[in-house]
Amino acid sequence: MSAVLKPKSKAIVCDGNEAAAWAVTLARVDMVAVYPITPQSSLVEYLAKFVADGKLNAEIVDVEGEHSVLSVLHGGVLAGARAYTGTCGPGLAFMFEPYLRTPGMRMPLVMSIVTRDTLTPQSVWGGHQDAMSVREVGWVQMYCETVQEVLDTTIMAYKVAEHRDVMLPVNVCHDGNYLSYGASRVELPTQEEVDAFLPPPSTNWHAALDPSRPMAVDPLTGGSGGPGPALFVRYRKGQCAGMQHALAVIEQAHEDWARIVGRRHAPLVESYRMDDAEVALVTLGSMTGAAKDAVDEARERGTRAGLVKVKTYRPFPVQAIARALSGVRAVGVVDRSVSYGWNCGPLYQDVIGALQFAAQRPAAMSFIGGLAGADITTDHFGRVIERVQALAKDGVVGETVWLNERD
Amino acid sequence: MGAFNTIAFKPEHCDGCNACMTACATAKTGSADIINSRIQVVADGDTFELALCRQCGDPKCVANCPAAALAKDDASGVIAWDGSKCVNCLLCTVGCAYGGIVYNAAAGHVVKCDSCGGDPACVKACDRGALTYLTTANIYNEVGDLEDLFVPGLAGCQGCNTELIMRHTLRRIGPDTVLATPPGCVPGMGSVGYNGLTGTKVPVFHPLLTNTASMLTGIKRHYKRQGREVNAVALAGDGGTADVGFQSLSGAAERGEQILFICVDNEGYMNTGMQRSGCTPFGAWTSTTPVGERGKGKTQDAKNLPLLMMMHNCEYVATASTAFMEDLYAKLDRAIDASKRGFAYLHIYSPCTTGWRFPSAENIEVARKAVETNFVMLWEFNPRDGLRLSRPLDEPRPIDEYLEALGKYRHLEPEQVGHIEATVRKNVEQIRGLAEGRRAAMA
Numbered sequence: 001m002s003a004v005l006k007p008k009s010k011a012i013v014c015d016g017n018e019a020a021a022w023a024v025t026l027a028r029v030d031m032v033a034v035y036p037i038t039p040q041s042s043l044v045e046y047l048a049k050f051v052a053d054g055k056l057n058a059e060i061v062d063v064e065g066e067h068s069v070l071s072v073l074h075g076g077v078l079a080g081a082r083a084y085t086g087t088c089g090p091g092l093a094f095m096f097e098p099y100l101r102t103p104g105m106r107m108p109l110v111m112s113i114v115t116r117d118t119l120t121p122q123s124v125w126g127g128h129q130d131a132m133s134v135r136e137v138g139w140v141q142m143y144c145e146t147v148q149e150v151l152d153t154t155i156m157a158y159k160v161a162e163h164r165d166v167m168l169p170v171n172v173c174h175d176g177n178y179l180s181y182g183a184s185r186v187e188l189p190t191q192e193e194v195d196a197f198l199p200p201p202s203t204n205w206h207a208a209l210d211p212s213r214p215m216a217v218d219p220l221t222g223g224s225g226g227p228g229p230a231l232f233v234r235y236r237k238g239q240c241a242g243m244q245h246a247l248a249v250i251e252q253a254h255e256d257w258a259r260i261v262g263r264r265h266a267p268l269v270e271s272y273r274m275d276d277a278e279v280a281l282v283t284l285g286s287m288t289g290a291a292k293d294a295v296d297e298a299r300e301r302g303t304r305a306g307l308v309k310v311k312t313y314r315p316f317p318v319q320a321i322a323r324a325l326s327g328v329r330a331v332g333v334v335d336r337s338v339s340y341g342w343n344c345g346p347l348y349q350d351v352i353g354a355l356q357f358a359a360q361r362p363a364a365m366s367f368i369g370g371l372a373g374a375d376i377t378t379d380h381f382g383r384v385i386e387r388v389q390a391l392a393k394d395g396v397v398g399e400t401v402w403l404n405e406r407d
Numbered sequence: 408m409g410a411f412n413t414i415a416f417k418p419e420h421c422d423g424c425n426a427c428m429t430a431c432a433t434a435k436t437g438s439a440d441i442i443n444s445r446i447q448v449v450a451d452g453d454t455f456e457l458a459l460c461r462q463c464g465d466p467k468c469v470a471n472c473p474a475a476a477l478a479k480d481d482a483s484g485v486i487a488w489d490g491s492k493c494v495n496c497l498l499c500t501v502g503c504a505y506g507g508i509v510y511n512a513a514a515g516h517v518v519k520c521d522s523c524g525g526d527p528a529c530v531k532a533c534d535r536g537a538l539t540y541l542t543t544a545n546i547y548n549e550v551g552d553l554e555d556l557f558v559p560g561l562a563g564c565q566g567c568n569t570e571l572i573m574r575h576t577l578r579r580i581g582p583d584t585v586l587a588t589p590p591g592c593v594p595g596m597g598s599v600g601y602n603g604l605t606g607t608k609v610p611v612f613h614p615l616l617t618n619t620a621s622m623l624t625g626i627k628r629h630y631k632r633q634g635r636e637v638n639a640v641a642l643a644g645d646g647g648t649a650d651v652g653f654q655s656l657s658g659a660a661e662r663g664e665q666i667l668f669i670c671v672d673n674e675g676y677m678n679t680g681m682q683r684s685g686c687t688p689f690g691a692w693t694s695t696t697p698v699g700e701r702g703k704g705k706t707q708d709a710k711n712l713p714l715l716m717m718m719h720n721c722e723y724v725a726t727a728s729t730a731f732m733e734d735l736y737a738k739l740d741r742a743i744d745a746s747k748r749g750f751a752y753l754h755i756y757s758p759c760t761t762g763w764r765f766p767s768a769e770n771i772e773v774a775r776k777a778v779e780t781n782f783v784m785l786w787e788f789n790p791r792d793g794l795r796l797s798r799p800l801d802e803p804r805p806i807d808e809y810l811e812a813l814g815k816y817r818h819l820e821p822e823q824v825g826h827i828e829a830t831v832r833k834n835v836e837q838i839r840g841l842a843e844g845r846r847a848a849m850a
Contacts, residue, residue, distance in 0.1 A: 031629060059628045063621065064658030071618035071655060075625020078612070079585075081632075083625075097615055209585045209610040209626055211637055216605035217612035220594075228602050 012188050016150040016179035019186055020086065020112050020172070021046035023154030025056040026194040027110075030081035030201075033061045033069040037091040038124045039176040040114040044086065066095040070111070074098060077107040078209040078217060082158065082201045086112035088176060089130045090119060096134070102169045103138030103239060105207055105218060108161035109169050110154065111139075115285070115336075116176040117372045125373025126176030128284065128337040132346045138239055140170040140246050141314040143285045147184045149265055150174045152257060155194055159253040162201050165245040173313075175336075177373050178286040189261045197260050243315040250312055268317035270309040271324050273299065277306025279388040280325055280362075282333040282351055284310050287369075287376045291334065294381030305385050316350050322357040330392035331355075331364040332384045334376065334403075338368055344400045363395050369403030376403060410544035410551075411484025414520075414527055416448075416457040421537035423450055430532035434523060436513070443513060445520040446529045447506065458506030460520040462486055467502030468519075477508075484544075485522050493517070543732050546575075550736075553578040556608045563596040566760040566767025568729045568774065569671050570596065573642060575732075576669060577609070579739055584638040585626050586611045589619045589652060591644030593671065595678040598642075616647045620659035623666045631665070638667060638746065645672040645686035649712045660719040660750045667746035670712065673759040681762035685710040688782075689830060690823045692815040693762070703818060708830050713754040714837075717788045722749030725787035725797075728756050730775035734797050738787055745789065756783050764814020773812050780809040781831050784838050794841040806831060 014022070020043050024032065032051075034044040050056040059081075061072045066087050073083040087095060092113060102109065117127030131141060140160060144150045150172065157170040174180065203210070207217050222232035247268065254267035272292055274280065283291045288309045298305040308324045310317070325331055335345020342349055344366035355361050367384050369376040380403045387401060428444035436443040447458035462484050469477045469486060476492035477499055479485070488508075493516055499508050500517060508519040520527075530540045556577040563570040569592050577586065586609050588594040597606040599613050614622045619641045627639035648656060648670040659666055675693050676682040682695040688709045692698050696705040717724045723745030727735040738753060745751040758765070758773040765773055777783040778798070785797035806828050810816040819827075 030632065031625065033625075059632050061624060061628060062662070063624075064654060064661070067618060068621035068624075068655050068658055071615070071621035072625040072628075074618075075622035075627075076629045077625070078622075079626045079629035081625070081629040098618060101615065209612060211583045211585065211610055214582075214608060214610045216600045216607060217610070219600035219602070219605060219613070221602055223602070226602055231602055 010188055011185050013183055014147065014186055015042070015181050015183045016144070016147045016174045017043035017114065017181070018046050019147045019151040020154050020174070021050060022188060023151045024084045025050050026189060026191060027084075027155050027158050027198055028082065028200070029056075029058050029084045031059045031061065031073060031076040031083045033063055033072040033083070033085045035063055035066050035069045035087070035091065037066070037088055039116060039126065039180040040086045040088050040091070040112070042180070043112065043114060066091040067098060070095045070098040070102065073109050074102070074105070074107060077109050078207065080201070080203045080208065080210070082162075083109040084111070086114055088114045089116035092130045092134065093118070099134060099139075100137055104235070106167040106204060106239070106242070107169055107207075108158070108167055108201070108204070110157040110161055111169065111171055112154065113171050113173045114176050114180045115173050121372075123372040126178055126180075126336075127371050127373065128173070128335070129371075131171060131173045132337040135314055135346065138168065138243065139314065140166070140168055140243070140250075140312070141173055142170065142250070142312050143173045143310065144179060145286055145288045145309060147179060147182065148186050148263070150179060151186055151188070152261070152263060152265060155189075155198060156250075156253045156257055158198055159256070160246060160249050163245075163249045166242050166249050167204060168239070168242050168246065173285065175286040182286075187261070187263065193260050197256060246315050247312070247317060266309065266311055268312045268320045269324050270311060272307040272309065274306035274308065274324060274328075276304055278304040278329050279385060279392050280305070280328045280331050281307045281381065281384060281388070282310065282325075282331060282347065283307060284313065284334075284347055285336065287334060287336065290376060290378050291381045294378040294385060297378060297382060298385045303385060303389060310347065313347070313350075316354065318354040318357060321351060321354040325351070325355060325362060326358040327360050328362045330388045331362050332367055332388035332391075333364060334367045334369060334381070334384060336368075336370040344368075363391050363397055365391055365397055366400040367403055368400060371404065374404040374407060380404075409484070410547040411462060412522070412525065412540060412542045412544055413462060414459065414522070414530060415539050415541050416459070417537050417539075418455045418457070420535045421448060421455045422535060423448065423455060424535070426532040426534070427529035427538055430528040434528040435518070443511065443518075445518055458509075460486060460503075460507030461505050462520075462522070467504070468499035468508050471498040471502035473498065483522070483525065486519065487521065488517065488519055490516060546732055546736055550575070550579055554582065554608070556582060556584075557598060558606050558608070561596040561598065561606050563592070564759075564761045564767070566770045567592070567757075568770045569593060569673070569757050571729055572669075572671055572755055572757065573598065575736075576642070576739055577640075579736070580638055580640055580667070580743055582609055583636065584609045584640050585623070587614045587619045587623050587639075587641045587643070588612075589614045589641070589643050589647035590616045590678070591647055591676075592673065592678040593642045593644065617651050618655045619643050619647060619652055620664070620666060620668060621655040624659050624662070624664045627665055638743070639665065641666065641668045643668065643670055644676075644678065645670060645674060645712070646676050646684045648672075649685045649710050657719065660716060660721050660752065663722070663749040665746055665749060667742055667751045667753070669753045669755060671755055671757045672712070673757040673762065674709065675759070675762060677759045677762040681759075686712060689826055690816060690819050692818065698818045703820065703823060704815070711834070713752070716752040716754075717794065719750070720790050721752050721788075722746070723751040723787070723789050724754075725752075726754045726756070726783065726785050728774045728778050728783060728785060730771050730778060731785060731798070734785060741787070762815070764817070765812055769812065773809075776804070776809040776812055779804045780806050781835050782806065782809050784835065786838060786842065793844065794838070796838070796842045800835050800839060
């Protein structure tokens with residue numbers, strides 16, 4: 001049975017959680033597992049309502065916790081379903097065990113992380129610490145800047161996840177508070193457009209539980225003898241290769257989407273006013289809007305500032321970052337989370353790693369802001385640009401700067 | 408050829424009262440004189456020997472008979488004697504090694520047991536439990552031709568009954584099944600497999616230890632959505648059921664997911680080195696409740712998991728034991744049927760030869776003692792009829808008979824045995840109360 005969603009392409013006003021729900025509906029998912037958590041709750045409420053209203057023809061499973069949310073979807077995917085859920089913060093922590101297993105099983109499901117700062121101190125507000133804490137697990141992670149990007153990326157995420165060269169789960173990360181509840185004008189694609197973009201899922205017969213083709217899924221693999229080590233390495237290498245293939249697949253998906261709906265988002269990194277930039281900001285997620293304003297203001301003052309937004313965070317677009325930042329004199333990386341062990345932001349770590357591959361390597365500093373829902377304003381970014389200008393002059397990399405320390 | 412019912416004799420339960428012989432003689436001749444009994448129980452030192460026709464599969468008496476007066480009935484398996492053909496040569500008595508066919512002077516010809524048409528008088532007369540009429544052969548006749556859905560050579564411990572549980576349950580459930588075996592003894596013996604080889608012929612997988620019921624939920628829901636009838640079945644240990652797996656189990660039961668969840672309860676984490684679980688009973692030695700100068704085994708009672716599942720108002724809940732296979736099979740059938748409407752939960756006790764420390768030949772007897780002492784109670788539940796006892800709880804055998812069979816209780820002190828006795832009594836009263844409550848509600 002097909003979904004009964006019939007609107008023509010039209011503009012609606014909605015927040016990021018509703019936009020994600022529309023995307024899931026247009027992507028004709030088979031199964032949604034639901035457990036509420038702030039600030040994701042309205043997202044699953046929208047989905048439940050869409051199912052109740054007959055807009056979305058999906059199996060909706062209300063379970064007793066996030067661990068089961070992902071576990072139910074594991075079962076669904078192994079039976080051939082296209083599956084979706086969303087979570088954040090403590091919910092993501094609780095589902096970590098099945099989360100850890102998802103990419104190794106090559107399950108192409110999509111899960112929104114409506115990003116939230118992690119405990120403790122107790123907090124229900126936005127921040128990237130949850131998604132960052134799981135960055136090395138093997139999920140593709142894409143961060144959105146706008147509500148429109150949430151909608152478009154959630155649909156594109158299935159194209160990426162289900163691509164035969166990828167076959168990996170995708171997190172679409174949208175900022176708690178700022179994108180989850182921030183409403184804006186959104187172009188809603190038609191069902192026909194989405195159908196033209198996204199074919200029905202095909203069963204992954206490498207890992208399927210179907211009595212018509214019996215197989216053992218995920219037997220013990222490895223050990224020190226027999227074919228164990230080689231087999232285990234083959235799986236791991238294949239998983240790494242899938243991640244690397246995802247870079248090109250993400251670019252192609254964005255290209256295809258732009259061709260069909262006429263909207264173009266930068267697939268890996270977006271360069272903003274970088275052509276002659278001497279100093280650059282590197283941003284992630286919804287903070288980018290204010291950062292672009294700050295760049296514009298700096299330009300008006302005569303500062304040659306630019307910005308690089310990271311859309312695809314895992315796999316990390318090393319070459320794209322290196323190219324985008326090569327030639328600038330100094331870089332300020334603004335993180336909405338921390339790396340405890342390095343006393344800086346995790347995106348900063350990744351960027352300085354990628355800069356090893358830059359033709360001309362700029363100095364880079366770490367800035368941390370927007371924790372627990374704090375606003376990162378154009379003033380904050382203005383201060384970042386000033387600090388990075390100083391770095392461009394003296395080349396002395398200072399300690400990490402905490403933007404909201406005195407707010 | 409099918410298998411047949413038979414009369415079984417347990418000399419250790421016999422006190423030589425002769426009631427069986429009196430009953431037989433009366434039934435067959437009208438005289439109570441035990442000389443006329445077809446069953447003869449004879450004292451042999453401290454024990455007793457049985458002289459009775461075994462209704463052999465390859466009967467020497469039939470082969471020896473020159474007159475075709477003896478023949479095995481294909482339907483009942485009983486070897487019938489035809490007086491109109493018998494020539495009284497007594498060659499049959501020479502062939503029989505069991506004293507099962509003998510010359511009877513009063514009758515003037517040989518006599519033998521005819522199983523009283525399937526309702527033997529001797530068994531009914533024995534109130535000691537020394538004679539039982541075994542009808543378990545029906546299981547073989549009914550499921551013997553069904554495909555065993557596991558390959559030969561699963562690597563279970565010697566004498567383990569888990570392999571028996573796996574093979575019997577799955578062949579009955581059938582091939583249109585997706586089987587979940589969370590980490591534990593079931594996959595530990597190779598059912599999911601190792602480095603590319605598998606021991607199972609249906610789709611099988613390791614869930615996490617925590618999420619078996621949730622993964623099965625996703626599988627079942629999607630196949631239902633596609634209009635396909637696929638059984639979603641779990642064969643899980645007690646740890647993956649009662650401890651870390653309980654949240655997902657409880658959620659699936661509350662939602663009424665159409666799953667058949669079988670818990671193989673060996674009262675601990677036996678696969679990974681015999682550690683304590685929530686199902687480990689009071690006093691039991693495990694590797695994390697060791698016995699030493701201070702430690703005396705587990706200091707808490709076991710969690711009553713099947714009762715917890717009953718309180719979820721599942722479509723079907725039952726306890727079963729491999730010492731009572733007919734009962735197990737009947738419950739399995741009802742559980743399979745119930746899983747097409749809602750959540751079905753089957754709790755099967757699995758004595759662990761390795762972790763409970765008893766000889767590998769005694770698994771079924773240990774399972775039987777657990778039931779006969781009321782340490783384990785067999786019952787079943789559905790929301791319409793409530794809880795029903797599968798066998799009476801009256802006159803249990805002394806708990807010592809069970810505890811002394813197991814090395815894990817070797818260290819028990821009298822007060823610990825007293826605690827276990829009290830726990831068993833309390834559990835019996837609780838289950839009896841629930842069963843009687845059912846009767847009251849039904850009346």
